[in-house]
Amino acid sequence: MPLGKKFFNQPTVELAKSLLGKYLCLGNLKGMIVETEAYLYRDDPGCHASRGLTKRNAPMFCPAGRAYVYFIYGMYHCLNIVSGKEGEGEAVLIRALEPVQGIPLMQKRRKTKRIENLCNGPGKLTQAFGITRKHNNLCLLEENFCIRSSRKKPEICTSRRIGLSAGKELELRFFIKGNRFVSKSPYH
């Protein structure tokens, strides 16, 4: 069973932590979420919604549980899960997954056999899963595109977020301690 509305309606930072250890499922592909970042509507200049509604960030202002997919650096996509109250503009960036199911397809798309290099970054996991603009604004409550629960209770580490110029001092990145599929970074 996909996780439902109640799960996504947690406050954004709690949701970002709760997502760790859960599964992202798209068609036959499955990965365990091992790294996330929270983007908040108050006092967070790093958040795409911080300067108000635009064409790009419109999905962020929708009810929690949607996908917000944006195109970055001319070649990559990033997957977020919209969170917070409708109209606020908060989201959780999915930064890394541990591949679980559908690994051959991920290897083909990523052009590498190395499991650790399939989903250990926001641009890599969207490539491995074939996530593009087409998935923008889709609800994550469907059988073929959803979050599924697990029994895991991971130990969570916190750090600054990666790759920002504004809001870089905020400690809003969360990852599973010691997991080898977390993206490479100076804080790992």
Added chain:
DNA sequence: CCAACGATGGTCT
């Protein structure tokens, strides 16, 4: 190992 850099195009001012 690692730091530096270029690719590449959509979005916003």
Added chain:
DNA sequence: GACCATCGTTGGC
């Protein structure tokens, strides 16, 4: 015209 929630390659040690 500047910026960008990235990544793979290159060339140093």
